[in-house]
Amino acid sequence: MSTRDVTLDHVSIRFGQHTAVNNALLNIAGGEFFSFLGPSGCGKTTLLRCISGFIEPTEGRVLIGGKDMKRVGPNKRPTALIFQNLALFPLMSVADNIAFPLEVRGVGRKERRKRADELLDLIALPGVGDKKVYELSGGQRQRVAIARALAVEPDILLLDEPLSALDLKLRQHMRTELRAIQQRVGLTFIYITHDQGEALTMSDRVAVMNAGVIEQIDDPLTIYEKPRTPFVASFVGETNSIPGKVVSQSGFDVSLDTALGRLVGRSAGGRQFASGQDVVLFVRPEQLMLDPGGKIAATVVKEEFEGSQRHLFLEAGNAALRVSRVGGGAELMAPGLAVKLNFDPGRSSVMPAAGA
Amino acid sequence: MERIKGIFGDFVGRHGLGVAIYISASVLVWVIVLIALPQVAMLDYSFRHNLPPAQIGGPEDVYTISNYSYFLFGNGESFNALDTGVLFKTLFAAAIVTFIDILICYPIAFILAHSATGVAARMMVLGLIVPFWVNEILRAFAFRVIFGATGLVNGIGMGMGLWDTPVDFIRADVALYSSLTYSYILLMVFPIYNAVEALDRNQIEAAQDMGAPWWRVHWRIVLPVAKPGIASGATIVFMLTAGALAAPQIIGGPSNLWFTQLVYQWFNDASNWQRGAAYATILLGSCLTFVLLLMKVFRVPIGAIGR
Ligand SMILES: Nc1ncnc2c1ncn2[C@@H]1O[C@H](COP(=O)(O)OP(=O)(O)OP(=O)(O)O)[C@@H](O)[C@H]1O
Ligand SMILES: [Mg+2]
Numbered sequence: 142m143s144t145r146d147v148t149l150d151h152v153s154i155r156f157g158q159h160t161a162v163n164n165a166l167l168n169i170a171g172g173e174f175f176s177f178l179g180p181s182g183c184g185k186t187t188l189l190r191c192i193s194g195f196i197e198p199t200e201g202r203v204l205i206g207g208k209d210m211k212r213v214g215p216n217k218r219p220t221a222l223i224f225q226n227l228a229l230f231p232l233m234s235v236a237d238n239i240a241f242p243l244e245v246r247g248v249g250r251k252e253r254r255k256r257a258d259e260l261l262d263l264i265a266l267p268g269v270g271d272k273k274v275y276e277l278s279g280g281q282r283q284r285v286a287i288a289r290a291l292a293v294e295p296d297i298l299l300l301d302e303p304l305s306a307l308d309l310k311l312r313q314h315m316r317t318e319l320r321a322i323q324q325r326v327g328l329t330f331i332y333i334t335h336d337q338g339e340a341l342t343m344s345d346r347v348a349v350m351n352a353g354v355i356e357q358i359d360d361p362l363t364i365y366e367k368p369r370t371p372f373v374a375s376f377v378g379e380t381n382s383i384p385g386k387v388v389s390q391s392g393f394d395v396s397l398d399t400a401l402g403r404l405v406g407r408s409a410g411g412r413q414f415a416s417g418q419d420v421v422l423f424v425r426p427e428q429l430m431l432d433p434g435g436k437i438a439a440t441v442v443k444e445e446f447e448g449s450q451r452h453l454f455l456e457a458g459n460a461a462l463r464v465s466r467v468g469g470g471a472e473l474m475a476p477g478l479a480v481k482l483n484f485d486p487g488r489s490s491v492m493p494a495a496g497a
Numbered sequence: 498m499e500r501i502k503g504i505f506g507d508f509v510g511r512h513g514l515g516v517a518i519y520i521s522a523s524v525l526v527w528v529i530v531l532i533a534l535p536q537v538a539m540l541d542y543s544f545r546h547n548l549p550p551a552q553i554g555g556p557e558d559v560y561t562i563s564n565y566s567y568f569l570f571g572n573g574e575s576f577n578a579l580d581t582g583v584l585f586k587t588l589f590a591a592a593i594v595t596f597i598d599i600l601i602c603y604p605i606a607f608i609l610a611h612s613a614t615g616v617a618a619r620m621m622v623l624g625l626i627v628p629f630w631v632n633e634i635l636r637a638f639a640f641r642v643i644f645g646a647t648g649l650v651n652g653i654g655m656g657m658g659l660w661d662t663p664v665d666f667i668r669a670d671v672a673l674y675s676s677l678t679y680s681y682i683l684l685m686v687f688p689i690y691n692a693v694e695a696l697d698r699n700q701i702e703a704a705q706d707m708g709a710p711w712w713r714v715h716w717r718i719v720l721p722v723a724k725p726g727i728a729s730g731a732t733i734v735f736m737l738t739a740g741a742l743a744a745p746q747i748i749g750g751p752s753n754l755w756f757t758q759l760v761y762q763w764f765n766d767a768s769n770w771q772r773g774a775a776y777a778t779i780l781l782g783s784c785l786t787f788v789l790l791l792m793k794v795f796r797v798p799i800g801a802i803g804r
Contacts, residue, residue, distance in 0.1 A: 193706060216708040228699035232721045241717070242707040293707050 145171030145206065145219075145296040145329040147192060152201035154187055161187040163353040164201070169331060169346075171296075174323050176332040178340040179350030180376065185333040186225065188350075189299050192331065193222040205297065221295035225302050227286040229274045235261075235285055236270030242293040260288040264322070280311045287322065297329040304339060316342050337377045341365065349373045365425075369410045371492050374423040381429065381462050383422040384494060387414040395491045397422060400458035401437045409490040419494040426452070426465040428488045435483030437462075444473040455480070543775035564775030580759060584779065587756040588787055590670070591739040594677045595731050598685040601678070602730065606689035607719060611698060625683045637676055637747035644672035644748075668750040676744050681737055685730035692726030693719060728797040732788050739784050756780050 147169040154162040161184040169175045177185045190196045192203055194215035203210045210218060221242075229238050237244075239260050240253035248256070254270070261267050264284040274282060283303055290298055300319075304312045320343045323330045334340050340347045341361040348358045349372070357369045368374035375382065385399035395414055396405045399422065406422040414420060431453075439457035446468065453464040453474060464482070474480075509517040544560045552558060571577040609621055628636070643649045644666035651663045666672045696719060704714045745755035760780065763773035792799065 195702060195706075215702070215706045216710070220706070222703070222706045224699045224703060226697065226699055228697060228703040230700060230704075230718060233717075241704070241709075244717075245708045245710075245713060289707075 146204075147297060147329065147331065148202075148204040148207075149188075149192075150202040150204060152188075152191065152198045152203060154184070154191055154196060155199045160353050162191070162198075165355050167348060167355065167358055169329060171329055172327050174320065174330045174332065174343055174345045176334060176340040176344040176347045177350055178334055178337060178347050178377070180335055183350045184353040185335075185350060186301055189222065189301050189331065189333055192297075193220045193299050194218045219296040220299055221290035221293040221297075222299045223286050223290050223301060223303050225305070227282055227303070229282060229286055229289070231274050233274070234270065235272050235274060235277065238274065238285060239270075239289045239292050241289065256292065257288075260292055263291070263325070264288045265318075279307050280315060283307065283315060284318070287319070291322075291326065295328065297331060298323075300330065300332045302334055302336075304334070305336070312336075312339070319343060341377070349377060351376070366488065367409065368423065368490055369492075371421060371423070371495055374409075374490055374492070379426050379463060379465070381424045381426060383424070383460060385420055385422055387416050387418045387420055387491075389416055390414055394486060395420070397491065400460055402458075404436070405486045406489040406491040407486055409492045412491075412493070414491070414493070420491050421494050423490045423492065424484050425488070426463040428484050429462065429464045429482050430484065431464065431466075431480055432483035433481055435481035437482040439480055439482055441474045441476055441478040441480060443476055446473060455482075457482075539774040540778060542771050543778050545771050547769045547771045564772045565779070567772060568776065568779055580776075583754045583759055584756050584783060586753075587739055587780075588783060590674070590755075591735050591784075592787075594674055594681075594738045595685075595735045597674070597678050598681055598734050599727055599731060602682055602685035602689055603720075603723065603727070605682075606686050606693055606723070606726070607715075609686070610690050610694040610696075611701070625686055628679060629683060633680070633743045634747065636680065637744045640672045640676040640679075640744075641667065641748050644675070667748055668752075670750050670753060672748045673744060673750070673753075676748055677738050677741060680741075680744070681734040684733045684737070688729035688733075689723050689726040693723050696722045724795070724797060728792060728795070731791075735788060736784055739780065 149165045149167050152162060152165045153160065163184075165188060177188060179185055187196065191198055192205075194210065194213060194217070197211070205219060215222075230241065233241070236254060236257040239257040240248075243253045243256055257270055258267070261270055264287060266281055266284055266288075269277065269281070269285075274285070277285065286303065287298075304315050304319075307315060316339055319330075319332075323343075332340070332343065341364070344361055346358060346360055347364050348355050349364060350356065351372045357364060357373045359367070364373065364377055368377065371382070374380050383399050383401060383404070385397035385404070388396045388398055388403065390396070390408065390413065393407050393411060394405055395408050396403060397420060404422060406424075408414065409423075437457055439455040439462060442454040442456050442461075444454070445452045449468045451466050451468050451473070453466065455462040455464065462482070505517060505521060508520065512520075543564055544562065545558065546561055546563065548555075548557055567577070568580050569577055571580075605621065605625070609618060613621055631639070641648075645651070646663040646665065648666075650666065654660050655663070700718055701714055704718050709717070740757055741755065742757045742761060745753075745758055749755060749758075756776070757780070760773050760776045763769045763776055767773075789799075
C-alpha cells in the first residue's frame with residue numbers, strides 16, 4: 142500500500158438530520174486519477190472536504206496510506222485541495238501565491254522564488270510570477286492554483302470542480318492539460334465534477350454519486366456502457382428509457398414486453414429477474430440504428446443537425462425515442478417518415494423499474 | 498459641477514423635486530453653516546489678538562502669529578516645554594489607546610465575521626453597542642468607581658492577596674486609558690469587521706490546507722485584508738481620543754493634563770478665545786499630520802479609509 146492510497150471505510154457525513162454522504166466505501170490507489178461525478182448538491186464537496194480534513198466523518202474512517210486520519214488536521218495531511226473557486230490570494234503576486242506553502246515551511250525567499258518559477262514552467266506560464274492574480278485569465282488562474290497545490294508536494298491532489306468557471310474551449314483544453322500534469326507528477330488526483338465529459342475523459346475510474354450515495358464505481362467505459370442503476374444510466378450520457386415487463390431470461394439476455402413490442406436486452410450487472418417484473422430497458426441514442434429489417438417501428442418527429450452529430454427525434458408506441466448519427470452526409474429526415482429501428486441487445490441495459 | 502447636476506437630476510427623478518430640494522438644502526446647511534463656517538471663524542480667531550471688545554475692529558485688530566508662537570515659546574524666549582509636552586503626551590497616549598483598541602478589536606471583528614453565529618453573534622454585537630448607551634460622564638465616573646482606592650479592582654486584587662496597599666490606578670492613568678479604550682471599541686470593531694467580512698473563507702482554509710498555522714493565516718491572509726479597516730478605525734479612535742475632554746477631566750491623574758484641557762482652559766478660564774482657537778488648530782494639525790504619517794509608514798492609501 143503506497144502513501145498515496147486513500148480509503149473511505151463506511152464514511153457517512155451528516156449535518157443535523159441531513160445525510161450529505163451515506164456509507165461511502167471505496168479505495169483509491171496511489172497514482173490514480175479518480176473522479177466523483179454527480180449532480181449539484183449530491184455531497185461531492187462534502188466528501189472532498191472530509192478527505193482533506195476540514196470535516197470529520199460522522200461515521201466511518203478516512204485512511205490515507207493506510208493510516209487513520211481521525212483528528213489529523215488539514216495542515217497535517219498529505220493532501221492539497223484546490224477549491225471550487227480556487228481561493229488564490231488576491232493581495233499576493235502570482236509567485237507569492239505559488240510559494241506560500243514553501244513560505245509556511247520556512248524556505249528562504251530566493252529558493253522560494255526559484256521553485257515558483259519552476260512550477261510556472263511546469264504549468265506552461267513562464268514569466269508571470271510578478272503579476273497580480275487579477276491580471277490573469279480564468280484558465281491561467283486555474284493553472285496557478287494547480288501550481289500552488291503542487292508546491293505543497295502533496296501525495297494526493299484534491300480538485301473541486303476546478304474547471305466549472307471556464308468556457309467550453311478552455312475547459313476542453315484544461316482537461317488534457319490536467320491529465321498530462323497528473324501523469325507527469327504521478328500523484329493521486331481526486332477530482333470532483335458534475336460534468337460527465339470531464340469525468341469520462343480524464344479519469345482512470347469514476348464514482349457516480351446521487352443524493353449522498355455512491356451508485357457505481359468503474360472505469361469510464363464501463364460506466365457508460367454498463368451502467369448498474371437507472372440513475373447512472375440516465376445521468377451519464379443521453380439514453381432512451383423504455384419501460385416493460387419481463388417475459389423470460391436466459392443468462393444475460395432478458396426478453397421483455399414493451400409498448401414497442403417484445404424486445405431483448407442485457408441484464409445490468411447480471412441480475413436475475415422474475416417473469417412479470419417491472420423493468421426499464423436503457424439504450425443509448427447512438428446504439429439505436431436505422432435498419433429496414435428492424436423490429437421497432439417509429440415515426441420521425443424531427444431531425445436536428447449539430448455539427449459532428451445529428452439527433453433524430455422519433456415517436457414509437459406513444460414513447461419518445463432519440464437516435465444519434467454521424468453529422469454530415471445525407472439530407473435531414475422529414476417529419477412523418479416511417480422508419481424501422483434495431484439495436485444490439487449486448488449494448489443495452491435492463492434494470493428494475495424505480496420503486497420496484 | 499456636471500456630476501453634481503447629474504446626481505441632483507437623478508434624485509429629483511427618483512424622489513420628486515420637493516424631497517430633492519430639502520435634502521440638498523440640508524446638506525448645504527450642514528456642510529457650510531455647521532462645519533465650514535465655524536472652522537473658518539476659529540482659524541481666523543487664532544490669528545488675532547485677544548482685545549477688549551472696544552478695540553475689536555480698531556487699528557489694533559491685526560493678524561498675528563503670537564498665539565502660535567506662545568505655544569512654542571511661551572511669553573519669554575525660552576521653549577514652552579510645558580504645553581508642547583502636553584501635546585506630545587496626548588498624542589502618545591491617544592496612540593497607545595488606539596493600539597490597544599486594535600489588539601482588542603481585531604479578534605472580535607474576525608470572530609464576528611467568520612465564526613460567531615446566531616445567539617453568540619447577537620450577544621457580541623449587543624455587548625459592543627451597550628457602552629454607547631451610557632453617557633460619557635457617567636462612564637468616566639463609573640471607571641473612577643471601578644479603579645478607585647476602594648474600588649472593584651483594588652478590592653479584588655487585595656482580596657486575592659495580589660497586592661496589599663491600594664494601587665492608585667487613577668494617578669497612574671490606568672483608569673483613563675481603560676475608559677478611553679472601552680469607549681471607542683465599537684468604532685474600531687465596525688470598520689475592521691467590514692473589511693474582514695469580505696474575505697472569502699476558502700482563502701483561510703486554503704492557507705490552512707497548505708500547512709499554515711493560525712498565526713500565519715492571520716499575518717499573511719487576514720491582516721492584509723483587514724488593513725484598510727484597521728486604518729479607518731484607528732483614525733477615528735485616535736482623533737476622538739486625542740480630542741476627548743470629559744474623561745481626562747474626570748479620571749485623569751491630577752498631575753496629568755490632556756491637550757484638550759489646555760484648549761478648554763484658554764477658552765473658558767482665561768477667556769482667551771484667540772489662543773484657545775490657536776491651540777485647537779494645533780491639535781487638529783498635529784493629529785492629521787500624525788495620522789497621515791502613520792498611513793504612509795503602513796502603506797495605506799488615503800482612499801482606503803472609509804471603504
Ligand atoms: N456545513 C453544512 N451544513 C449543513 N448542510 C450542508 C453543509 N455543507 C453542505 N451541506 C449540505 O450537504 C449537501 C451536499 O453539499 P455539497 O456541497 O457536498 O454538494 P456538491 O455535491 O458539492 O454540490 P455542487 O456541485 O453544487 O458543489 C447539500 O444538500 C448541502 O446543503
Ligand atoms: Mg461542490
